[in-house]
Amino acid sequence: xxxxxxxxxxxxxxxxxxxxxxxxxxxxxxxxxxxxxxxxxxxxxxxxxxxxxxxxxxxxxxxxxxxxxxxxxxxxxxxxxxxxxxxxxxxxxxxxxxxxxxxxxxxxxxxxxxxxxxxxxxxxxxxxxxxxxxxxxxxxxxxxxxxxxxxxxxxxxxxxxxxxxxxxxxxxxxxxxxxxxxxxxxxxxxxxxxxxxxxxxxxxxxxxxxxxxx
Amino acid sequence: xxxxxxxxxxxxxxxxxxxxxxxxxxxxxxxxxxxxxxxxxxxxxxxxxxxxxxxxxxxxxxxxxxxxxxxxxxxxxxxxxxxxxxxxx
Numbered sequence: 075x076x077x078x079x080x081x082x083x084x085x086x087x088x089x090x091x092x093x094x095x096x097x098x099x100x101x102x103x104x105x106x107x108x109x110x111x112x113x114x115x116x117x118x119x120x121x122x123x124x125x126x127x128x129x130x131x132x133x134x135x136x137x138x139x140x141x142x143x144x145x146x147x148x149x150x151x152x153x154x155x156x157x158x159x160x161x162x163x164x165x166x167x168x169x170x171x172x173x174x175x176x177x178x179x180x181x182x183x184x185x186x187x188x189x190x191x192x193x194x195x196x197x198x199x200x201x202x203x204x205x206x207x208x209x210x211x212x213x214x215x216x217x218x219x220x221x222x223x224x225x226x227x228x229x230x231x232x233x234x235x236x237x238x239x240x241x242x243x244x245x246x247x248x249x250x251x252x253x254x255x256x257x258x259x260x261x262x263x264x265x266x267x268x269x270x271x272x273x274x275x276x277x278x279x280x281x282x283x284x285x286x287x288x
Numbered sequence: 289x290x291x292x293x294x295x296x297x298x299x300x301x302x303x304x305x306x307x308x309x310x311x312x313x314x315x316x317x318x319x320x321x322x323x324x325x326x327x328x329x330x331x332x333x334x335x336x337x338x339x340x341x342x343x344x345x346x347x348x349x350x351x352x353x354x355x356x357x358x359x360x361x362x363x364x365x366x367x368x369x370x371x372x373x374x375x376x377x
Contacts, residue, residue, distance in 0.1 A: 095370040097363065104362055126358060133362050137369045188303045203298035208331030209338055220345040229345055248346035254311065265313075273307035280342040 085149040093140055104133060107150070110250045111157050117241045118161035119168075120234075128164055132157040147259075154260040180239035181267035188277035212287050219287065232282045236275050243268055244275035295324030302332045306339050 085106075091099025111132060115125035135156045143152055193207040212219065219225060233241055233249075242261055246252045247268075258268050297305070302325055308314045309322050326333050 097366060097370070100366045101359070101363060104359055108358070130358060130362065134365055137366060187300075188306075189300070191300070194298070194300045203300040204294070204329070205299045205331045208299075209334045211334050212338060212341060216341060217344075220341055221348055225345065226349060229349065244346065248343050249349050251347055269307055269311055269313060272311075273304070276307060276339060276342055276346075277303070279346065280338055283342055283345070284338065 082148050082150075086145075089143070089149045092136075100137075103149075107153060110246075111154070113245055113249065114154065114157060114242065115161055117238060117245055118165050124164065128157065128161050131160050135160065148256075151256060151259050158260055177239040177242070177261055177263045177271065178267055180237055181263065181270045185274055188273070189281070209284060210288075212283075216287070220283075225283070225286065228282060228286055229279060232279045233275075236278060240271050240275035240278075243271040244279070247272055248276070292328030293324060294328050295321035297321050297325045299325075299329060299332055299335075302329075303335060306336055309336070310339060310343075 085103070088099045088103050092103065108129065111129045112125055115128040115132075116122065119125050119128065132153070136153060139156070143149070147155075193205065194203050195201045195206045197203070199206075233244060236244065243257060243263075246257045246260070247254065254265060254268055257263075258265055261268070263271075302322065305314065305318070305322060309319065314322060326336065
């Protein structure tokens with residue numbers, strides 16, 4: 075969901091309606107954000123029923139916390155911060171806190187290269203560290219293939235195998251289409267680490283697509 | 289065969305810089321070297337294109353619809369909150 079300024083203004087109007095007790099405004103906000111909230115919640119708990127509970131709980135938090143909302147944040151950022159806090163608490167209660175202790179830690183940990191080293195020429199080669207096994211274009215029909223149902227299924231599966239922090243970042247950035255700044259605010263990570271996680275996640279998904287299209 | 293000017297970057301380095309490139313987060317001089325590498329290296333052009341296609345595919349995942357029961361339960365909560373005599377704000 076691209077964060078256009080128009081959408082921010084709409085959200086502000088809807089939130090003003092919500093404060094006044096306007097049910098239609100509340101329903102519109104729920105419809106607008108339920109799906110992306112659920113998508114992110116699933117990343118934390120990997121269980122649809124629990125994710126749905128976290129999302130319901132988030133909306134209750136919105137209703138109860140209306141008076142505490144500070145208008146200098148956008149509604150969307152505030153909403154997702156509530157979700158992330160609840161999801162983290164829930165993960166901690168269920169003993170899965172270790173894997174979510176810190177996105178920064180995951181970003182700073184060593185990781186696999188984007189492309190396996192054996193696909194590049196060795197150090198003693200005249201073309202050292204350039205392609206030995208170059209990528210092959212996915213071809214003319216690649217757009218249609220990328221949208222095929224089996225490709226979509228593959229991409230979904232690929233995301234579910236990523237480490238949690240990478241999943242969170244790629245879900246918000248590329249699936250929901252958020253700008254980097256909003257992702258950093260909601261997940262409380264630095265821009266650099268956000269990019270590192272995004273890079274690893276995208277590289278892994280590309281590699282799986284490459285294997286699939288071969 | 290003469291060596292093309294690859295901007296002083298290896299392909300192995302290129303694949304790790306591609307996200308910073310697409311995010312427009314590379315320092316100006318590195319960005320120029322990245323572009324220079326692309327003018328001399330077709331496989332890296334393919335690689336960058338594949339990263340763009342990957343991002344596009346991620347943006348096309350189908351939207352799941354909202355569960356009606358969840359929405360109704362929330363609307364119920366909202367009505368109760370609205371009916372509270374001393375609700376904030």
